[in-house]
Each structure stands twice: as structure tokens, then as C-alpha cells.
Amino acid sequence: MIVNLVVLLACQLVGEVAARGLGLPVPGPVIGMALLFAALILRPKLAERIAPTTSGLLKHLSLLFVPAGVGVVGHLDTLGQHGVALIAALLLSTIAAIMAGVYVFLAVARLTGVSE
Amino acid sequence: MTPADPAEIWTYLRQDPLLWLTATLVAYSLGDLAFRRAGRKPLVNPVLVAVALLAVLLRLTGTPYQNYFEGAQFVHFMLGPATVALAVPLYANLRLIRSAFWPMLAALAAGSVTALVTAVGIGAAFGLRGETLLSLAPKSVTAPVALGVSETIGGAPNLTAVLVIITGITGAVVATPLLNLLRIRDWRARGLAVGVAAHGIGTARAFQVNETAGAFAGIGMGLNALLTALIAPLLAPWLVALLAG
Numbered sequence: 001m002i003v004n005l006v007v008l009l010a011c012q013l014v015g016e017v018a019a020r021g022l023g024l025p026v027p028g029p030v031i032g033m034a035l036l037f038a039a040l041i042l043r044p045k046l047a048e049r050i051a052p053t054t055s056g057l058l059k060h061l062s063l064l065f066v067p068a069g070v071g072v073v074g075h076l077d078t079l080g081q082h083g084v085a086l087i088a089a090l091l092l093s094t095i096a097a098i099m100a101g102v103y104v105f106l107a108v109a110r111l112t113g114v115s116e
Numbered sequence: 117m118t119p120a121d122p123a124e125i126w127t128y129l130r131q132d133p134l135l136w137l138t139a140t141l142v143a144y145s146l147g148d149l150a151f152r153r154a155g156r157k158p159l160v161n162p163v164l165v166a167v168a169l170l171a172v173l174l175r176l177t178g179t180p181y182q183n184y185f186e187g188a189q190f191v192h193f194m195l196g197p198a199t200v201a202l203a204v205p206l207y208a209n210l211r212l213i214r215s216a217f218w219p220m221l222a223a224l225a226a227g228s229v230t231a232l233v234t235a236v237g238i239g240a241a242f243g244l245r246g247e248t249l250l251s252l253a254p255k256s257v258t259a260p261v262a263l264g265v266s267e268t269i270g271g272a273p274n275l276t277a278v279l280v281i282i283t284g285i286t287g288a289v290v291a292t293p294l295l296n297l298l299r300i301r302d303w304r305a306r307g308l309a310v311g312v313a314a315h316g317i318g319t320a321r322a323f324q325v326n327e328t329a330g331a332f333a334g335i336g337m338g339l340n341a342l343l344t345a346l347i348a349p350l351l352a353p354w355l356v357a358l359l360a361g
Contacts, residue, residue: 015200025346029196029199030199035203036201037207047204047208050204058198058201058202062144063140063144063163063166064194066144066188066191071181074181075272075274085242089239090252090286091286093255093283096234097230098291098310099298100309101305101308101312102223102309104226104227105220106305109305
């Protein structure tokens with residue numbers, strides 16, 4: 001458990017240092033995710049070891065958004081003033097993204113012969 | 117020890133992380149309870165319920181967000197390790213990724229770029245500008261990554277957090293009727309597209325509909341987190357300058 005947490009925190013730490021040190025525009029934890037992914041490919045046994053900790057953490061992932069979400073109290077003016085624009089952008093953009101993803105997947109699956 | 121009067125106790129509680137840490141966990145538990153009681157309907161999102169409860173509580177007690185965050189930061193901190201942990205389900209699905217590598221990669225690129233460009237484009241067309249418009253750019257990405265991206269590109273992470281949650285709910289609600297209407301029957305395509313467009317909330321919904329769709333949605337969410345983190349800092353400021361400069 002402790003060792004698993006150390007693995008996660010160490011990946012994040014290296015990611016943060018790399019992001020800042022090299023001036024990368026990618027958030028440190030995302031670099032940490034890529035590092036852990038590479039580590040899992042190099043050492044498949046690590047996956048079994050770390051899985052109980054990560055699945056426990058990811059099971060409650062949505063709880064972790066709450067503190068940032070509450071910060072919306074500072075943006076209620078923006079939400080009230082631009083509510084219609086924001087909702088329209090979110091709704092139409094989400095529909096467009098789903099359709100783009102689905103049709104491109106089907107088209108490339110047909111081209112490469114990767115059918116079901 | 118002489119008993120303190122309520123005002124003194126309140127003064128202590130306001131300055132201690134304990135109260136708002138506890139309140140965050142209680143509000144989320146209530147949200148989760150409401151979600152389960154409502155038959156796991158995407159509209160009754162536990163995060164949205166918790167955020168609304170806490171926002172009302174802060175307003176009623178006149179507590180500034182900074183005071184609240186001193187307690188809640190312990191929960192917030194875990195977003196970093198949780199983002200790193202997303203590598204594990206991605207690795208577990210490596211066989212699925214290899215089995216449909218090119219369609220997935222193409223759909224990921226198309227869905228990710230469409231989500232970003234249409235969000236900023238439609239927002240600009242409706243008159244949004246500057247920080248608000250930039251906050252929209254990472255709205256399809258899983259929250260921990262979206263907050264980081266928002267901060268990197270000059271958006272307001274707190275606003276992005278709420279936009280991300282509303283996007284997830286939107287995707288979870290519209291995906292099934294939309295894709296049925298379009299007569300799409302490939303569960304891999306359906307799942308991946310929903311994961312890319314509507315992250316974890318969409319993925320949870322995909323798992324309710326179909327196991328394969330759920331697995332592909334999870335992959336879509338994970339890969340889009342990586343891709344958006346890479347392209348948003350290049351694409352979003354340029355788009356905002358172009359459309360709303």
C-alpha cells in the first residue's frame with residue numbers, strides 16, 4: 001500500500017519536475033501517467049501489485065472533483081451572464097465530438113479491415 | 117475546561133481544516149445516495165449535487181472559498197496521484213487497443229480536435245471571450261487533467277471543473293438516443309466516441325449500456341487526456357486569438 005502510493009507520487013513528482021524544468025505545456029500528472037504506463041509495459045508484474053491501490057483511488061475519482069467544483073461560487077456571475085452561450089457550446093460540441101469519433105472510427109475500421 | 121460559547125466554537129471551526137473536509141465528504145455521500153436512489157440517472161450527478169450543497173452552505177455561513185479550500189485541499193490533492201493511476205486501466209486494456217489500433221487512433225484525433233474546436237468556436241460565436249472561452253477548451257477531458265490544462269492555457273480551473281462535469285452529464289444523457297437514431301451498432305465505435313467526448317461520466321454510462329462500449333470508452337477517456345494535454349496549449353490560445361481576438 002505505502003510502496004504503491006510512493007510509486008504514484010514518485011511518477012507525479014518526476015512529471016512535475018519535468019514539466020517545469022523543461023517548460024513543457026503538459027500538466028505534470030499527465031507526464032506521470034505516461035511514465036507509469038511505460039513502467040507497466042517494461043514490468044508487467046507491477047500492474048498486479050499496484051492495481052488494488054489505483055482501483056481504490058479511481059473508484060472515488062468523482063469525489064476528488066468536488067473541491068474544485070465548489071470554486072464555481074467565484075464564477076456565478078460568469079455562469080449567470082453567459083449561461084446560454086456556455087450550455088449551447090457544451091451541448092453542440094459534445095454532440096459534434098461524439099459524431100466525429102463514431103464516423104471516423106467506422107470509416108477507418110472499414111479501410112483497414114478491422115471489423116467486429 | 118469551561119464550556120465555550122457557540123460563537124467561540126464557530127471561530128475555531130472556521131479556521132480548522134476539519135470542518136470543511138468533513139463537509140466535503142458528507143456532501144459527496146449525500147450526492148452519491150441521491151444518485152443511487154434515482155436509479156443511477158446521469159442527470160442526478162453526485163458531484164453536481166455535492167457542489168450545489170456546499171455552495172449553498174458556504175453562502176449561508178458566509179464562508180469565503182479560500183477558507184473552505186483549506187479543508188478541502190486534502191481531497192483536491194489526490195487528483196494528481198489519481199491522474200497517474202489512470203495508466204493502470206489503460207494498460208489493462210492494451211490488448212483491446214492493439215486489436216483496433218488505427219480506427220481508435222483516428223477516432224481519438226477526430227473526436228478530440230472536434231471537441232476542442234467546436235467548443236471554442238461555438239462559444240466565440242455566442243460572444244464568449246478571453247478567460248471564459250479558454251476555460252471551455254478542455255471541457256471533454258477527465259477533470260484532473262482538464263484543470264491542469266485550463267491553468268496552463270490561461271483559463272479559470274474552477275469554471276472548467278464545472279464545465280467538465282456538465283459536459284460529462286450531457287454526453288451521458290444524449291449519447292444513447294443520438295447513436296440509436298444514427299443506427300450505429302458497433303459498440304467499439306460508440307464507446308470510444310463517448311469516452312473521448314464525455315470522459316469518466318460518459319464512460320460510466322457506457323458501462324451501463326454495454327461492457328465492450330464501456331472498455332472502449334475508458335480507453336478513449338485515457339487517451340484523450342494525453343492528447344488534449346498535448347494539443348490544447350498549442351491550439352486553444354491560437355483559436356481564441358483567431359475567433360475572439
